[in-house]
Amino acid sequence: MPRNNQGELSPTLKQCYKYLKLTSRSFAAVIQALDGELRNAICIFYLVLRALDTVEDDMTIPNDVKIPMLRHFHLNLQDTHWSFHDSKEKDKIVLEDFPTVSLASLCVCLCVCEWSFHDSKEKDKIVLEDFPTITAEFQALAPVYQEVISDICCKMGNGMTVFLDRGVGSLHEWNEYCHYVAGLVGIGLSRLFSASKLESPEVGRDERLANNMGLFLQKTNIIRDYLEDVLQGREFWPKEVWGKYGRKLGDLAEPDNRQQALHCLNELITNALELVPDCIAYMTRLHNQSVFNFCAIPQVMAIATLERCYNNPAVLTGVVKIRKGEAVKMMMGVSNVEKVKAIMHYFTSQIESRIPKDDPNAERTREVCSKALACT
Numbered sequence: 001m002p003r004n005n006q007g008e009l010s011p012t013l014k015q016c017y018k019y020l021k022l023t024s025r026s027f028a029a030v031i032q033a034l035d036g037e038l039r040n041a042i043c044i045f046y047l048v049l050r051a052l053d054t055v056e057d058d059m060t061i062p063n064d065v066k067i068p069m070l071r072h073f074h075l076n077l078q079d080t081h082w083s084f085h086d087s088k089e090k091d092k093i094v095l096e097d098f099p100t101v102s103l104a105s106l107c108v109c110l111c112v113c114e115w116s117f118h119d120s121k122e123k124d125k126i127v128l129e130d131f132p133t134i135t136a137e138f139q140a141l142a143p144v145y146q147e148v149i150s151d152i153c154c155k156m157g158n159g160m161t162v163f164l165d166r167g168v169g170s171l172h173e174w175n176e177y178c179h180y181v182a183g184l185v186g187i188g189l190s191r192l193f194s195a196s197k198l199e200s201p202e203v204g205r206d207e208r209l210a211n212n213m214g215l216f217l218q219k220t221n222i223i224r225d226y227l228e229d230v231l232q233g234r235e236f237w238p239k240e241v242w243g244k245y246g247r248k249l250g251d252l253a254e255p256d257n258r259q260q261a262l263h264c265l266n267e268l269i270t271n272a273l274e275l276v277p278d279c280i281a282y283m284t285r286l287h288n289q290s291v292f293n294f295c296a297i298p299q300v301m302a303i304a305t306l307e308r309c310y311n312n313p314a315v316l317t318g319v320v321k322i323r324k325g326e327a328v329k330m331m332m333g334v335s336n337v338e339k340v341k342a343i344m345h346y347f348t349s350q351i352e353s354r355i356p357k358d359d360p361n362a363e364r365t366r367e368v369c370s371k372a373l374a375c376t
């Protein structure tokens with residue numbers, strides 16, 4: 001942590017935490033509470049991932065530009081000048097202030113590509129000047145953290161290009177897409193946890209559990225954001241499932257198709273609930289309190305979201321969000337794995353108690369709920 005002798009954060013690091021608060025609302029505090037070297041490593045990892053996600057989400061970037069951007073994104077971490085100023089997305093700030101993330105110590109491999117984007121229509125002069133802030137801090141991290149973050153960005157960027165212009169087909173493809181955008185995050189985080197010595201080497205080695213931690217969060221996001229994504233012309237619900245309930249994904253938003261839509265929704269939630277045992281197994285291995293909180297809070301938010309969405313028509317007509325008060329209550333109550341199990345148990349039981357008699361997947365959902373309950 002680059003500090004001057006008054007123990008102050010360096011200006012570039014201060015700015016990174018400002019961007020963290022800008023881009024992740026309630027989660028920034030959880031990252032700032034991380035112990036030791038993990039705090040900065042995960043702050044930077046989070047910002048770099050936000051920048052990458054902003055490129056993927058930006059529908060104003062044509063694919064012939066976006067594909068190389070995604071594939072080469074990890075190289076920007078060694079390029080002290082890279083910047084992109086043509087994003088219209090709300091999180092554009094981390095893209096435009098990207099050099100702050102990756103400037104401070106030129107990476108070992110000197111493949112510095114002078115790749116930068118300046119065809120900016122934006123007048124964000126301030127952000128342009130300040131861009132090296134984000135770039136800087138990545139290279140101030142210990143090489144082991146840089147290698148993890150760079151490796152994950154490389155794999156994620158390449159994976160994103162696979163799904164750029166098409167929806168998700170089979171359930172296998174759903175798992176593949178979620179692996180690229182969230183499973184890899186879990187794998188990278190787990191390697192950072194072990195590298196910091198705050199968690200055992202096993203945590204960083206077990207990619208299956210780490211991957212499924214990410215899949216649980218991402219599948220929950222995709223299930224919850226049905227309408228928002230459909231309205232933006234994005235299809236993340238797997239066709240292998242929704243194809244049984246409608247001709248087009250958007251048809252499920254029609255009131256006449258309400259019953260079919262709910263059966264589809266319930267089937268996807270059942271698929272996500274299959275991951276609960278692995279998520280609990282992963283969290284059971286954690287020993288550092290700040291790492292445990294960091295991992296447990298998104299998980300309990302996700303199970304609460306799945307319960308809120310189960311058999312709920314509001315998913316098809318609006319966005320279902322956990323109220324802030326409920327979220328804060330849950331965030332306070334996840335200090336150990338027994339409490340997390342209790343929360344998982346509560347919400348899974350709530351779902352099990354509401355399985356509609358005529359739901360085509362009722363039997364499967366009961367099975368998955370009882371398997372999850374057996375671990376809680």
Ligand SMILES: CC(C)(C)CN1C(=O)[C@@H](CC(=O)N[C@@H](CC(=O)O)C(=O)O)O[C@H](c2cccc3ccccc23)c2cc(Cl)ccc21
Pocket residue numbers: 023024025026027028042045046049181182183185186187189210213214215217218294295296298
């Ligand atoms: C897509 C995603 C689920 C990976 C996003 N993702 C998360 O959702 C954040 C939570 C978050 O950002 N919440 C925001 C949501 C929002 O902004 O609306 C909030 O303000 O509450 O948590 C995850 C995250 C945290 C802890 C362990 C994880 C293991 C595997 C995968 C992801 C893990 C995350 C960790 C990192 Cl380092 C980067 C991104 C994420």
